[in-house]
Amino acid sequence: VIDVEFSPDGKLLASAGLDRRLQMWVVDHEEDLPIVMDNNNGNVWHVAFASDSKFLVASCNEGEIRVYPTxxxxxxxxxxxxxxxxxxxxxxxxxxxxxxxxxxxxxxxxxxxx
Known part of the structure; x- marks a missing residue:
């Protein structure tokens, strides 16, 4: 894991990793497994949430940016x-x-x- 971010509303947590995975957790459901987005072409370097927490943005290899609805x-x-x-x-x-x-x-x- 090389980057971790909380959503602005504090309800979600996301991580980026060198294993090509982007993971997202619902903070108040810590018993649940994370939502895993592993369809990335390479490492996931950074994660960020939109200011309204409705989208998760990830930067991947070769400058690729992926946007996921939360x-x-x-x-x-x-x-x-x-x-x-x-x-x-x-x-x-x-x-x-x-x-x-x-x-x-x-x-x-x-x-x-x-």
Whole structure:
């Protein structure tokens, strides 16, 4: 770990590392594992939060800057319009975990009554 930052609102903590990982914790849920963003092309050198704490910014190798929403609802708003279906229960088990109850990936993909 080479950089650690708290969000301006004090609710989140992020770390940057030479293991190509950017990690983020919810401070008042210390029993939870961090959210790990390890899709970086190289080392993560620095982390910073936007002044409103809604985005996490990371500087990576070769001058690359990555921006991640810190609120899952913001992420869902960006991802859901490009999805064609919800996760299957098997995909949920693999990627989310069997210890978390299955729920629809995106509410907009639910079958609606006519």
């Amino acid at each position: 609120d899952t609802r913001l992420l869902a708003d960006k991802v859901c319009p490009s999805l064609k279906r919800n996760m299957t229960q098997e995909e949920w088990r693999i990627y989310v975990g069997s210890d978390i109850d299955y729920e629809s990936t995106c509410k907009s993909l639910l079958i609606k009554d006519f």
